Amino acid sequence: MIFIRKSVYTLLALFLASSQAWGERRVLPLDELEPTQQHRQSTMIILKVIDKYHYKKAKLDDEMSGQLLDRYLDSLDPNRSFFTAKDIEGISLYQDKLDNYLLNARLEPAFAIFRIYRKRVDEAVETALKLVDTGFDFSIDEVYQFDREDAPWAQTRTELEDIWRKRVKNDFLNLRLTGKEDDEIRKTLKERYEGLQRRISQFDSNDIYQAFINAYTLSLEPHTSYMSPSTSENFDISMRLSLEGIGAVLRMDDEFTVVQKTVAGGPAKFSGDVHAGDRIVGVGQGLEGDILDIIGWRLQDVVEKIRGPKGTVVRLRILPKDAGSGGKTQLVTLVRNKIKLEEQAAKSSVIDGLEGMGKLRIGVIEVPTFYRDFAAEGRGDENFRSTTRDVRKLITELKKTGVDGVVIDLRQNGGGSLSEATELTGIFIDTGPVVQIKDAFGKVEVERDPDTSIAYDGPLAVLVDRNSASASEIFAGAIQDYQRGIVIGEPTFGKGTVQTLVDLGRFVPSNEDDLGRLRLTMAQFFRINGGSTQHRGVVPDILFPMAGYSAKHGERSLDNALPWAQIKAARYATKGVNAVSHLLDRHKGRISKDAGFQMLLEQEKRIQEIEDRTEITLLESQRKLEWDQREKARMDHKNRFRIASGMESIKTDRDREDHDDEADKVESEAASQIQLNETARILADSIHLQAPRAVMR
Template sequence: MRQRLSLFSLVVALCLMPTAVLATPHTVPLSELFPDPGQTKAAIVINKVLERYHYRKVTLDNAFAKDVLTRYLDDLDPNRAFFQARDVERFENGARHFDENLRRGELDVPFDIFRVYRMRVDERVAYALKLLDQQFDFSRSETYAFDSSETPWAKDSAELDDRWRRRVKNDYLTLKLADKSDSEIRDRLRKRYEGLARRIHQFNGGDVFQAFMNAYTGTIEPHTSYMSPSTSENFDISMKLSLEGIGAVLRADNEYTVVQSTVPGGPARDSGQVHAGDQIVGVAQGLDGSMEDVVGWRLEDVVEKIRGPKGSVVRLQIMPKSSGSTAHTREVPLVRNEIKLEDQAAKSYVVDKLSNGAGLKIGVIEIPAFYRDFEAESAGRSNFRSTTRDVRALIKTLTSEGVNGIVIDLRGNGGGSLAEATSLTGLFIDLGPVVQVKDAFGKVEVEADRDPGVAYAGPLAVLVDRESASASEIFAAAIQDYGRGLIIGEPTFGKGTVQTLIDLNRYVPGDHDDLGRLRLTMAEFFRISGGSTQLRGVEPDIRFPTAEYMTKHGERSLDNALPWTRIDPANFKKVGAVPFDRLGQLSADRIANNFGFKMLAERSKLMRDVEEQKSLSLRESDRRAEDDARERRFKDDQDRFLRSQGITPVDEDADQIDEDALDAQRDAISRIEVDEAARILADEIQLGRGSNAPRAVMRN
């Protein structure tokens, strides 16, 4: 299934705010679903801004307009569940001059498409409700294609009827496998389908315009999006309030709300039970509130359900990514809380029991985000918190403890302040460039470390994974290009573009309605060696085996992502070289017999298999066998690893859980990769390069 970034993931980007700012929804008559003059004006301005300022040069010609139309239809109906082939043919015939229409801001075609879409939703929901009055035979051998994004549009209503019969049957079977009663299943599904129609009826003209304009911007690349005036207002409120909520970035994927990432120090990440790729299928308030099914809901409505005041409880029904589209779910209670800067702060520890270490001690510095207290800095407080300041202090502590090398752990670090990525690099190199930034007009600026001296000059490694993005990639790339340290782990996310918010009202003089804002991609990051971090990310010097199964992840999985490219390298001088081949072979030999890495590799393979699956059996016995096999496959390798570490496995789904034992279990799993990174660094030291490195030098 193609991955897309939702506009509203911007609004909830770091948290889910406690203040309810969404208007109470109401049914919108079809007669109101027509474009207004303000939207026409906004469309003209958006096109001009995109053509002039977007990093990827945009020409609104006939070919591009056709792509926009295709994208809009796919966004409305990604699973080909509502429109018929004849509908699409009519839309395409009516859009023969779509490029000219859009250039003039004429929006009749997208609004007409949405009105038809709403009618088709009503038809399908009525049919689904009718199916709920029937019985289902789960002994038949047939399948349900839950990902039909590449399937041709249905040729007639009979073909759509069959797709919906299988869909409703699958929805019923999924709940049946979760041990729900017949009456409970039918009631829940009835509410789900009626809710789908109700939410589509709540779309107003502004919602339709925003949906279309995001199909327009998404045709260019995935990080450019339009914010309507109401969405802009929500965004402003979220930026002004403290980080209070569950600490999660959510996006819409077909009819599901998916966790895109979790925030360091937030309740979601701290729970250890909410992960990127998990689907939120239900939301309940308090410790005993009833669970409300949210499959098929608009993302904004799910967010509003999850919002709440600090200290209150929200319960999420999660379908883990590892379970695929089966019945396995877990209920996760979270206490909404303020996410403070210190919760995201870097921290350190020492690894001193290395099988290959011969008494060596390796310091580990975990950096969950690139943070900087801009408010305290602007207020003139000299002791404001920042990643660089905290890491400098940690380096001083580790060197005083006599560590022989340091591992910087950037796993799961989604980025943050560019200034911090630059200054952090400066702790490990002397004066020099760190990253190049090229804007839409071809101008290249170099961000450089201008502070002489280093804070640490000893053996260094950087541990990254598929979730390390943006600022993390800038830091890792600079360390790699300088030859300052080893990069270990998985290829990183590949987010190498820069966005800015543009107020569209500034381009239209005089009094007029609010036109909203555009989040625009206007620059790209390039390594000092010349290659971009975009799309490919940073390739580690030593790959862990989990990387083998990364087929669709990060920027690589997004529609219309900007390609990798390169510019001239900056003027810099390498400071070292590392014997990657020898170190890689030593690591591979250890990993081959490591139960922990066998477990992680099996998990990655399982995730890949889940992502590539497009259909499910509708025979109950097959589904139960498939579900049980997947769960056994996931659990057996984990239990084997834990027992090898002298840890008794904890069942996370049990009614009574020993939290201390569960924390020990999670900590052991999180240490698998970092412990091997420490062993690799110990190998480097013992091979000689590290022992000849200059002594650590501290600077004030």
């Protein structure tokens, strides 16, 4: 299963799909790139829908015009590698005029800017192809600024050509360090740059319109976006075919395909070899097929290479998140499989025998997503699957084993069904409100749990991380507001808005043309205490030390994200059981001596240092030294962790011939268990410090 998410920074990521295979498209002459009557009609409808129904009331004025232009330029040239300062000076004449153009459904500026962009791409690729054949001196001590997002635009063509000289030299050196011969490197890079030029030259008017109108919608906030007819069609196909593949959510970041998350039950997650933040730089079919260099490829093209029939093999060349730009890649072999609902369903386990817990037994229920089989329910199947039904059964089973408390593990849970979040909360409280929803007209509706029955009223903790989002935040926030249990972990993602898909054609009934769809933010979630889950997320009662590294993650890291807000609190009665001040000292004392936590902190710090870098050396000897030092540090860290987790140390990385998939899986699970064990200890502390009570009722 491969879900596709859009990066707001990269043009290539905006084109999720096309009804025509990319390789079958033709190169379009520049004079064919003009807006159509359909584009003008879509624009008028989009503006009216946003004005009336969008949650954020933002005026399309000169200020918005400037933001729109900046975002459009960012989508075209995110790393400032094509336009010059002189180009930008000319384009800036539109700085305070795009609002007027849009209001009149005039789209000529968008196409004029794109035509300049395409010329600059042609020039850059011509330069790059010449450089590939000239050769490089890797004994010169110079650096390449690989992250130019905040850099000034090149003042002259000469300056821009030097940026490309260093880029090509860096690309050449990266491949050289993997052991490739010079002739093979030249062939790979020529194909990479020519592929970039070919893809840009095949953008048609619909692609350009989609990029431009999304520059406007993303100037409102990150979750409103337009899908052209072909994108909409392929999106639907993708959803129908999404149950077979490797199980990864992918996004674009500049020219890299990045793993946003792995899906429970999928081959990627199961392997233990693929992690959020890893970059996929190559894809091969079967056990012996050539590894294609996919840097700079369109996201949909990458997806088509990775997706395939159940039982077939795909190999991914991955640049790990903790390897940094120019780091050592690793080869991962996966067998595509169908991701079954059962594999994404809630699961239970029991933690006991940990030091400091005494004889207490803590039940754990892992909830990977908030699911509900609406199709089976619609057919009248009384036994349809849902998160709440499954968790209720697991609680019953845990009660029979005599556990003393329960942890609900929502880490990596990106959300799902709102009704399930409400119903799941309901099995831990008697009755009452769970979440408030405020729409674009200011109307507030309250989702309530009407059921007075309680499946479990014993000691409860909720474990969250920076990727717990949407429905997860509703559940965790409600448990915290009712003071029904202790929320532990990192601040959650902060996705507190509601989107709906609007078919633009419905506003023109007599029009037979497909005008595409608008994904529209039309409401916002608020907790029952009146505070929003938006932006801040749910801040745990007890924060793990890694929380300090989550500030650049989630909704708060996105441009134009809606701010935190507050409305009137709903009426509800608290349970008063999540006071944590008496638990903090014990928790801090434990983790200060816990080797596992210290290694997790060390890893977060190392990744943060890598992400903060914007330059890399082009001196081969220094680059090799840094590579070796980084690999040694990574392996030392891996081995300290493995030994602390009861596994044997290893000498080589994941590319070694005697690679043990099961060992990597165990290692990945052990890393996850560190936080889970501490959560169990915190809940055990709470039980020990409370007045005696029955085990579970």
